[in-house]
Amino acid sequence: xxxxxxxxxxxxxxxxxxxxxxxxxxxxxxxxxxxxxxxxxxxxxxxxxxxxxxxxxxxxxxxxxxxxxxxxxxxxxxxxxxxxxxxxxxxxxxxxxxxxxxxxxxxxxxxxxxxxxxxxxxxxxxxxxxxxxxxxxxxxxxxxxxxxxxxxxxxxxxxxxxxxxxxxxxxxxxxxxxxxxxxxxxxxxxxxxxxxxxxxxxxxxxxxxxxxxxxxxxxxxxxxxxxxxxxxxxxxxxxxxxxxxxxxxxxxxxxxxxxxxxxxxxxxxxxxxxxxxxxxxxxxxxxxxxxxxxxxxxxxxxxxxxxxxxxxxxxxxxxxxxxxxx
Amino acid sequence: xxxxxxxxxxxxxxxxxxxxxxxxxxxxxxxxxxxxxxxxxxxxxxxxxxxxxxxxxxxxxxxxxxxxxxxxxxxxxxxxxxxxxxxxxxxxxxxxxxxxxxxxxxxxxxxxxxxxxxxxxxxxxxxxxxxxxxxxxxxxxxxxxxxxxxxxxxxxxxxxxxxxxxxxxxxxxxxxxxxxxxxxxxxxxxxxxxxxxxxxxxxxxxxxxxxxxxxxxxxxxxxxxxxxxxxxxxxxxxxxxxxxxxxxxxxxxxxxxxxxxxxxxxxxxxxxxxxxxxxxxxxxxxxxxxxxxxxxxxxxxxxxxxxxxxxxxxxxxxxxxxxxxxxx
Numbered sequence: 340x341x342x343x344x345x346x347x348x349x350x351x352x353x354x355x356x357x358x359x360x361x362x363x364x365x366x367x368x369x370x371x372x373x374x375x376x377x378x379x380x381x382x383x384x385x386x387x388x389x390x391x392x393x394x395x396x397x398x399x400x401x402x403x404x405x406x407x408x409x410x411x412x413x414x415x416x417x418x419x420x421x422x423x424x425x426x427x428x429x430x431x432x433x434x435x436x437x438x439x440x441x442x443x444x445x446x447x448x449x450x451x452x453x454x455x456x457x458x459x460x461x462x463x464x465x466x467x468x469x470x471x472x473x474x475x476x477x478x479x480x481x482x483x484x485x486x487x488x489x490x491x492x493x494x495x496x497x498x499x500x501x502x503x504x505x506x507x508x509x510x511x512x513x514x515x516x517x518x519x520x521x522x523x524x525x526x527x528x529x530x531x532x533x534x535x536x537x538x539x540x541x542x543x544x545x546x547x548x549x550x551x552x553x554x555x556x557x558x559x560x561x562x563x564x565x566x567x568x569x570x571x572x573x574x575x576x577x578x579x580x581x582x583x584x585x586x587x588x589x590x591x592x593x594x595x596x597x598x599x600x601x602x603x604x605x606x607x608x609x610x611x612x613x614x615x616x617x618x619x620x621x622x623x624x625x626x627x628x629x630x631x632x633x634x635x636x637x638x639x640x641x642x643x644x645x646x647x648x649x650x651x652x653x654x655x656x657x658x659x660x661x662x663x664x665x
Numbered sequence: 666x667x668x669x670x671x672x673x674x675x676x677x678x679x680x681x682x683x684x685x686x687x688x689x690x691x692x693x694x695x696x697x698x699x700x701x702x703x704x705x706x707x708x709x710x711x712x713x714x715x716x717x718x719x720x721x722x723x724x725x726x727x728x729x730x731x732x733x734x735x736x737x738x739x740x741x742x743x744x745x746x747x748x749x750x751x752x753x754x755x756x757x758x759x760x761x762x763x764x765x766x767x768x769x770x771x772x773x774x775x776x777x778x779x780x781x782x783x784x785x786x787x788x789x790x791x792x793x794x795x796x797x798x799x800x801x802x803x804x805x806x807x808x809x810x811x812x813x814x815x816x817x818x819x820x821x822x823x824x825x826x827x828x829x830x831x832x833x834x835x836x837x838x839x840x841x842x843x844x845x846x847x848x849x850x851x852x853x854x855x856x857x858x859x860x861x862x863x864x865x866x867x868x869x870x871x872x873x874x875x876x877x878x879x880x881x882x883x884x885x886x887x888x889x890x891x892x893x894x895x896x897x898x899x900x901x902x903x904x905x906x907x908x909x910x911x912x913x914x915x916x917x918x919x920x921x922x923x924x925x926x927x928x929x930x931x932x933x934x935x936x937x938x939x940x941x942x943x944x945x946x947x948x949x950x951x952x953x954x955x956x957x958x959x960x961x962x963x964x965x966x967x968x969x970x971x972x973x974x975x976x977x978x979x980x981x982x983x984x985x986x987x988x989x990x991x992x993x
Contacts, residue, residue: 557764558767558769558771563723564760564834567782567785
């Protein structure tokens with residue numbers, strides 16, 4: 340088990356170095372950052388001085404080594420646009436994005452699993468047909484459109500919920516949270532639903548398909564022949580077997596929830612990393628873009644690792660094959 | 666005579682399909698007494714498994730019991746409400762399925778599955794149920810049951826898993842066990858062990874056993890009586906020695922002729938020409954008539970009803986004195 344975890348961790352580091360190469364090459368291919376930073380009338384000597392102060396005149400390999408070394412310590416240089424360390428900028432924005440992503444995922448998991456189980460067990464109920472219709476909408480309408488429609492309905496027409504921002508936030512150390520104030524919670528509702536809707540429909544469809552599949556298996560038939568209650572069969576035996584693939588998908592989707600947050604954050608002017616990234620793209624602020632890329636990859640890789648480990652906990656078969664294989 | 670544990674009368678099972686209703690079981694009747702093993706043989710699709718499933722009430726839609734009666738120790742069970750039937754399943758009727766590799770839930774320890782079943786049917790505490798589970802595993806011949814009880818199904822071999830399945834089927838002391846091809850998925854040396862285990866359990870507990878199989882060897886070894894099924898009907902039923910040594914129905918004769926003997930005379934095994942009709946195309950009259958060497962006019966028109974011949978019962982016009990004259 341330890342050897343397995345260690346091996347996966349080494350693989351993860353390999354992936355991160357590969358991402359580092361891509362992030363670093365952005366600096367080389369996205370034009371000359373110096374000319375982005377300075378005005379038309381800056382002299383050549385001044386440009387060279389800036390170039391030197393940023394270390395842009397060193398050999399490529401040295402620059403890459405420095406970049407990776409710094410990245411490993413979470414130092415991503417200074418933003419061209421804000422003239423502030425990128426790490427500080429990202430850390431300041433991260434709580435907002437993580438809170439949004441976690442709420443969206445919880446919303447997606449809870450509703451998706453409940454709706455999926457219900458529609459698998461009551462295949463012909465009218466509620467199932469409604470769920471199916473909702474999931475079709477969720478899967479086919481783009482995120483920003485749903486966000487804008489919700490703003491129109493709940494903010495503009497009904498005036499129940501704020502249309503943008505995080506509301507009042509509370510500082511706990513360096514972390515800022517909107518979960519402890521009423522306005523913060525209200526501000527979280529619509530962005531979470533917008534961001535989680537796609538995942539919710541995905542999870543619902545997955546749970547439904549898996550559940551129907553599991554209900555046809557021999558061990559469910561045998562469980563019925565043993566006279567177990569329907570409740571024990573559905574929720575004890577079938578659901579647990581259903582949840583294995585759901586954990587994987589939901590886990591991996593958490594990475595894309597963070598990545599997709601860019602759109603939701605833009606629609607709701609949510610002060611998170613995604614919004615920072617969009618502004619960075621507009622201003623060709625490469626240190627921020629590169630750091631964002633590294634961050635998102637790190638999150639993806641970490642989630643992958645955690646999902647692999649969780650898998651072995653849920654499924655005893657993997658546990659023993661893993662320990663036998665090493 | 667005491668009441669049989671299981672009594673099936675004129676059972677009919679239908680499957681609704683897009684092209685009309687198919688009758689999978691058409692007028693099957695048999696009894697199983699306490700402690701008796703009834704073997705049910707026939708080709709694939711003869712309705713053996715469907716008969717077993719309808720007794721335990723697990724026919725899945727679109728299938729349904731369309732007629733007849735099933736009685737368990739006198740109590741009619743074919744029309745019970747689902748919740749009452751559930752209480753009977755596992756408690757009064759145990760079932761063993763064909764494939765032990767897929768019968769157990771892979772995510773739960775075998776002990777948890779046994780304890781769960783025991784506690785569903787019997788009013789026992791967790792520890793008492795666990796003790797009983799260990800005893801059961803010992804009874805079905807699992808070595809070191811107090812350790813193996815905490816194993817997961819994938820840690821058991823096929824034969825051992827079938828033993829666990831049997832332990833699950835008998836954990837509430839059922840009056841009847843339905844074993845649906847319990848040895849088909851196992852290799853031959855393990856088959857014999859499982860068969861003698863089922864036989865011993867039936868004897869020790871006085872349990873009636875309905876043993877569904879297409880293996881005549883298994884039947885000859887285990888059963889007291891045998892029912893030969895063909896196209897959803899019972900062709901012949903009787904004590905196992907009589908039916909094996911002196912089969913009456915032409916189909917039963919064909920089946921017995923197809924058993925290889927160890928005596929090893931090099932004669933080719935008898936083969937029954939043709940194949941069983943599909944449910945949508947069962948011929949008029951006797952459903953076996955297109956494949957029967959002794960068929961005569963009446964077989965193509967009239968459906969034969971069971972006739973008593975000593976301890977055996979056979980559904981064939983050859984044994985009806987009325988038609989015997991016309992045939993001659």
